[in-house]
Amino acid sequence: MRIVASSFLLCLLGLTAEAATLQTPSLFRPAGSSLVCSAGNAGKKPLDVTVDFLSPGGAVVETKNLLGIQPGGSGAQDSTDGGAVTCRFRFKGSARNVRAAGCTLTGPSICSPVVDAR
Numbered sequence: 001m002r003i004v005a006s007s008f009l010l011c012l013l014g015l016t017a018e019a020a021t022l023q024t025p026s027l028f029r030p031a032g033s034s035l036v037c038s039a040g041n042a043g044k045k046p047l048d049v050t051v052d053f054l055s056p057g058g059a060v061v062e063t064k065n066l067l068g069i070q071p072g073g074s075g076a077q078d079s080t081d082g083g084a085v086t087c088r089f090r091f092k093g094s095a096r097n098v099r100a101a102g103c104t105l106t107g108p109s110i111c112s113p114v115v116d117a118r
Contacts, residue, residue, distance in 0.1 A: 020095040022117035024102035026056060026085045034105045037087035039066055040074035043097030050091070051077045053084035078105060089117055 029035060041047040049066040061084045066075035087102035100117035 019090060019092055020098070022089045022095055022098060022100045023054075024087045024100070024115045024117045027102060027104050027113070027115065029082065029085055029104055030106060031082070032106075034078045034080045035084045035087065035102060036076055036078045036105050036111055037089070037102045038074060038076035038100065039069065039089055039091075040099040041069040041071050041097065042099055043093065044071050045093075046070055047091060047093070047098065049075070049089050049098070049100075052088040052090065053079040053081065054086040054088055055083045056085050058086075074099075087117060 024037070027035060035053060037051045037053065039049045039051070047069045049069065051064050051066060052060045053062040053064075055061050061081050062079045064077040064079075066077060069075050087100070089098065089100045091098060101114050102117065103111040103114045105111045
């Protein structure tokens, strides 16, 4: 019985980090604007984030990656696909270590409103 319990414990300890997901609410997209999705690393290890741009119905319109975000660093991706209105962020580890948001870019350096992903 000890061998079975020990083996079970070792299996649990060997599991990879759980995947986490954060998502913004839908954003209004005027014609000619782009959806910007950004993520910051509040953890202690480099972070890879997959960004899904979603349609109003929740379908994936486009997927891009933010690779190797260093602790304290951030990255952003944008989509000019007119069907994208929501940012979904997928990554391994705890959501406590990621700060994510989305906004609508309507002109040079004008990205509003900024909404947090939860």
